[in-house]
Amino acid sequence: MRDKEIERLIKLEEKRQKGAVNLIASENYVSKDVLSALGSVFTNKYAEGYAGKRYYGGNEVVDKIENLAKARALKLFKISEKKWSANVQPYSGSPANLAVYLALVPLGKKIMGMSLSMGGHLTHGHLVSATGKLWKWSHFGVGKKTELLDYDEISKMARREKPKLIVAGFTAYSRIIDFKKLRKIADETGAFLMIDMSHFAGLVAGGAYPSPFPYADIVTTTVHKTLRGPRSAIIFAAKRRSFIASGEVGFLNEAINKAVFPGLQGGPHVNQIAAVAVALKEAENPSFKKYARQIIKNSRKLSTELARRGWRIISGGTDSHLFLVDTWMRGISGKTAEELLGKKGIIVNKNTIPYDTRSPFDPSGIRIGTAAATTTGLKEKDMLRIADRIDDILKAL
Numbered sequence: 109m110r111d112k113e114i115e116r117l118i119k120l121e122e123k124r125q126k127g128a129v130n131l132i133a134s135e136n137y138v139s140k141d142v143l144s145a146l147g148s149v150f151t152n153k154y155a156e157g158y159a160g161k162r163y164y165g166g167n168e169v170v171d172k173i174e175n176l177a178k179a180r181a182l183k184l185f186k187i188s189e190k191k192w193s194a195n196v197q198p199y200s201g202s203p204a205n206l207a208v209y210l211a212l213v214p215l216g217k218k219i220m221g222m223s224l225s226m227g228g229h230l231t232h233g234h235l236v237s238a239t240g241k242l243w244k245w246s247h248f249g250v251g252k253k254t255e256l257l258d259y260d261e262i263s264k265m266a267r268r269e270k271p272k273l274i275v276a277g278f279t280a281y282s283r284i285i286d287f288k289k290l291r292k293i294a295d296e297t298g299a300f301l302m303i304d305m306s307h308f309a310g311l312v313a314g315g316a317y318p319s320p321f322p323y324a325d326i327v328t329t330t331v332h333k334t335l336r337g338p339r340s341a342i343i344f345a346a347k348r349r350s351f352i353a354s355g356e357v358g359f360l361n362e363a364i365n366k367a368v369f370p371g372l373q374g375g376p377h378v379n380q381i382a383a384v385a386v387a388l389k390e391a392e393n394p395s396f397k398k399y400a401r402q403i404i405k406n407s408r409k410l411s412t413e414l415a416r417r418g419w420r421i422i423s424g425g426t427d428s429h430l431f432l433v434d435t436w437m438r439g440i441s442g443k444t445a446e447e448l449l450g451k452k453g454i455i456v457n458k459n460t461i462p463y464d465t466r467s468p469f470d471p472s473g474i475r476i477g478t479a480a481a482t483t484t485g486l487k488e489k490d491m492l493r494i495a496d497r498i499d500d501i502l503k504a505l
C-alpha cells in the first residue's frame with residue numbers, strides 16, 4: 109500500500125482483532141474471498157437500476173453478479189423464485205428496514221415492534237430513529253417474570269392497535285421466536301409480518317434455528333453477523349398482492365424494489381453485492397452447518413458456565429448465538445463490566461436488560477455472542493476457560 113498511514117492503521121486493527129476474544133454478538137470474521145470481492149474493481153462501477161434495466165452503460169457483468177447473488181440467496185434459504193424475491197441492494201440493515209416500511213406502510217400509520225430496551229433494534233421504531241418519527245409505533249417487550257416474549261400480550265396489543273405491520277427479530281433476545289404464533293396474530297389483525305433475522309440468519313442458513321420463511325411476508329437480514337458476509341443486507345419479499353403504502357393493490361416485492369431504488373438509494377455497491385454472493389455460497393457448504401451448530405453449543409456452554417459461577421443469565425439461558433448477563437445484580441454496571449473485560453482482551457458490549465432501571469449508557473448488563481469466536485475455531489472447552497476468565501475479572505472488582 110502506498111498510503112503508509114492507512115496501511116499502519118489497517119495492520120493495527122488486524123492485530124487488535126487477532127489479539128482479543130471477540131464476544132460482540134453482531135460481529136464476525138469474513139473469509140479472504142469475501143475481502144477480495146469487497147476490494148474488487150466492482151467498486152468502480154455505477155449500476156443504478158436493476159439487472160436488465162440500468163441507468164448506466166457497461167453493466168453486463170454487474171447484471172450477472174446481481175442475479176447470481178439473488179439466486180444464491182433464495183437457494184440458501186430454500187425458498188422458490190416463484191413465491192419469493194430477493195433484493196440484494198440495501199447498503200445495510202437500517203436502510204433495508206426503512207425501505208420495507210416505506211413500501212408497505214403509509215407514513216404516520218401504525219407499526220408494532222419490540223422496544224429497543226427489551227431487545228429490539230433502533231430501526232424497529234425507536235424515537236431517535238427516523239423509523240420512530242415517520243410512523244406511529246406500539247412496542248412490546250418480554251414478560252417480567254419469564255423474560256420471554258409473551259404472545260398473548262402481543263396478540264392483545266395487535267388487536268387493540270391494529271397495526272399495518274408487525275416487526276419481530278431482535279438484537280438482544282436469545283430465545284427461539286415462535287413465528288407461527290406471530291403469523292396467527294398478524295392474520296387475526298390483518299397486518300403484514302416482517303421478520304428481521306439480521307442476528308440469526310446464519311443459524312437459519314445452517315439449519316440450527318427455525319426458518320421464518322414459512323410464516324413471514326417479508327424477511328430482512330444483514331449479511332455481516334452470523335451469516336459471516338460483508339456489511340450489507342438483503343430483503344426477501346413474498347410475491348403476493350396486497351394494499352401497499354401508496355394505497356393501491358400491488359405486489360409486495362415490486363413495492364420493495366421501488367422503495368430501495370429509486371426510493372431510498374442511488375447506485376448499489378456492486379463490490380458489496382459480489383461479496384454477498386461469495387458469503388452466500390460459503391454458507392451453502394456443509395461445514396457451515398457444523399459452524400452454525402457449534403456457535404449455539406458454544407453460546408449454551410458459556411452461558412451455563414457463567415450461571416454456574418453465580419451470574420444471572422436473562423431468561424435462564426439461550427437458544428441462539430447470544431445471551432444477556434445481569435452484571436448489576438453484583439453491583440457492576442454494564443459499562444464497567446465492558447471496560448474491565450476489554451482491558452483484559454475480552455470484548456463484549458454493555459446492554460440493557462429487560463425492565464432495566466439504569467440508563468442505556470450505563471445499563472445493568474452485558475451482551476455476549478459466540479459467532480465470531482466460533483469462526484476462530486473455539487469450542488466448548490474454550491468457553492469453560494473464557495467463563496473462568498470473565499468470572500475472575502469481574503469478581504476482582
Ligand SMILES: Cc1ncc(COP(=O)(O)O)c(C=O)c1O
Nearest residue numbers: 200201202229277278279304306
Ligand atoms: C436486528 C437488526 N436489524 C437491523 C440492524 C441494522 O443493521 P446495520 O447496522 O447494518 O444498519 C441490526 C444491527 O445491529 C440488527 O441487529
